[in-house]
Amino acid sequence: MVTLTRPSIDQVWQWLDTIPDPEIPVITLVDLGIIRDVEWQDQVLVITVTPTYSGCPATSIINLDIETTLREKGVENLRLERRLSPAWTTDWLSDKGRAALEKYGIAPPEPAGGPRRCPHCGGDNLEKTSQFGSTPCKALWRCKDCLEPFDYFKCI
Amino acid sequence: MNRDQALFEFLLRMGDSTLILSHRISEWCGHAPVIEEDIALANTALDLIGQTQFWLELAGEVEGKGRTADNLAHLRDAWDFRNLLLVERPNGDFGKTLMRQFLFDVWQSLMLAKLKGSSDQRIADIAEKASKEVAYHVERSANTVISLGDGTEESHQRMQDALEDLYPYVGEMFIGDKVDEVLVKAGIAPDPASLRAEYDRIVGDVMYKATLQLPEDDFAHQGGKTGRHTEHLGYILADMQFLQRAYPGAEW
Numbered sequence: 333m334v335t336l337t338r339p340s341i342d343q344v345w346q347w348l349d350t351i352p353d354p355e356i357p358v359i360t361l362v363d364l365g366i367i368r369d370v371e372w373q374d375q376v377l378v379i380t381v382t383p384t385y386s387g388c389p390a391t392s393i394i395n396l397d398i399e400t401t402l403r404e405k406g407v408e409n410l411r412l413e414r415r416l417s418p419a420w421t422t423d424w425l426s427d428k429g430r431a432a433l434e435k436y437g438i439a440p441p442e443p444a445g446g447p448r449r450c451p452h453c454g455g456d457n458l459e460k461t462s463q464f465g466s467t468p469c470k471a472l473w474r475c476k477d478c479l480e481p482f483d484y485f486k487c488i
Numbered sequence: 489m490n491r492d493q494a495l496f497e498f499l500l501r502m503g504d505s506t507l508i509l510s511h512r513i514s515e516w517c518g519h520a521p522v523i524e525e526d527i528a529l530a531n532t533a534l535d536l537i538g539q540t541q542f543w544l545e546l547a548g549e550v551e552g553k554g555r556t557a558d559n560l561a562h563l564r565d566a567w568d569f570r571n572l573l574l575v576e577r578p579n580g581d582f583g584k585t586l587m588r589q590f591l592f593d594v595w596q597s598l599m600l601a602k603l604k605g606s607s608d609q610r611i612a613d614i615a616e617k618a619s620k621e622v623a624y625h626v627e628r629s630a631n632t633v634i635s636l637g638d639g640t641e642e643s644h645q646r647m648q649d650a651l652e653d654l655y656p657y658v659g660e661m662f663i664g665d666k667v668d669e670v671l672v673k674a675g676i677a678p679d680p681a682s683l684r685a686e687y688d689r690i691v692g693d694v695m696y697k698a699t700l701q702l703p704e705d706d707f708a709h710q711g712g713k714t715g716r717h718t719e720h721l722g723y724i725l726a727d728m729q730f731l732q733r734a735y736p737g738a739e740w
Contacts, residue, residue: 386617387538416542417613419620462524463628464531468621472524488620 339407344370344377351401354393355467358436361394365424368415377402377410382420385468385488422487433485439473441487450475451482494670495608496550497570498677500560501667501713502599503543504571507561508721509592510536511728512579521582528628532589535621542614562732566721573712574657576720583636583643584650590629591654594690595661597622598683607675630694637698644699651695652703659708662687667713 339347348370349362361367369380379398383391395412402410422441425433430440439447449456455477465472470483514533520526544557574592579585600622603615637647662684664672671677695702711717731738 383538383617385535385538385621386542387534387536389534416617417609419617421620462528463624464524464528466527468531468534472527486624488624 338372338375339405341370341372344379344402344407347401347405348379348398351394351397354390354397356433356436356438358432359425359429361398363426363429363432365426365429366394366420375409377407378413379410380413380415382415384420388468390467420488422485425485437482438470439482439484441485443487445487447473447482447484450478450480452480453478489666489670491670491674492550492552494667495676496547497667498671499543499547499550500568500570501572503540503547503557503560504569505575505592506536506543506596507540508569508571508724509575509589510534510540511724512575512577513585513589515579516582516585525582529585532625532628535618535625539614539618539621542617546610546614558732562729566717566725567715569712569717569721569725570715571712571717571721572657572660573709573718574654574660576712576718576724577654577657578720580650580653581646583632583646584653586629586632586636587647587650588654589625590633590694591658591691593622593626593629594687595658595683597626598686599678602678602683606677611676633694633700634698637695637700647698648700651700655703656705656707656709659706660710660712663708663710663713665713 345362345367348367349360351361353359353361353364364384366382366384367379368382369378371378379402381395381398398412399410425441433440434451437451439449439451442448446460447458450458453475455475457476459474459476461472461474461481463471465483469486469488471486472481473484474481510533513529513536516529517526517533520529540561541557544560548555548557548560572592574588577588579588597619600615600619603611604619606612606615633647636643638644639647662680664680668677668680672679692702
């Protein structure tokens, strides 16, 4: 019989920080800020997740990825819970995540409501093409310096 | 009517309206005039279907008969739907679709703002989440209505026709009944009529910028909230429910 020691909460957070967002694989679920809580309730590991957008199709994949990853690490009793409030906000994106987004070509969210600079050339001569981009969390912008289109991660 | 029965009806009104509107605008997927608009409508549909899941899941929970959001969406017939008649109106041209969207978005944003203070925490939570998404919907639909209304002679005329065609379906949003009475008393939801003044102010302002004339006649078609629908809903359901009807329990 194998006896598994219960992994610490910090350890679980570290594992969760290796799971990529299914739509934007350069950032992790922890970077995204959607993991709201990790705790042991008796012998069950409870992970509380909040959706980014109500209809985000990545939500079910995210839940599946969390479960798969933790089971691979030997966690047998786990439960995922959904928490709607407080509603997810782009303020919860980590600095590491924001930097990774920009490097990947997606302008990170800004309180001003639009991108600060083009993620390709750094230019600030920008225009909005559409309020909605390739996913509900992004808008479509264009840089008038390098003429490249790019996604902007919307502030919500 | 006890409180849970009223609550169930109210949740169906919220969830069925977002469900049917979501289905309607998803009909544009692959057909919108430009790709950005196509994507924007599909994204809006996605937000609305997500909100539908929350509302109908809670409806099933309140009803207590074990029905899931999917059961409610796919296995009821037209007379059990409680959506506003406005959202089942056919799409018409792109301008008309966005006019219908705008008339709905403004109401939905005002309703959600009130529901954020609901005495029922489950409702307040859904409203808090949904209102962030709806803020983007209403900004976009308002801008489009203004651009097309104050656009070419043809786009102006089409938007004026759309407004006249759809406006008689606006009044239903503000007509309260026994369901609302029970929920107002319990502090769960606002009196629908209390949203009217702000709605008129916002819509009036956008129509002014869009150079469009609001119809003076305030006649209101009603019935959607009590299950009396137009013939259009049956066609929507035939399309939307086909798979679950033909292959019960099918999943992917």
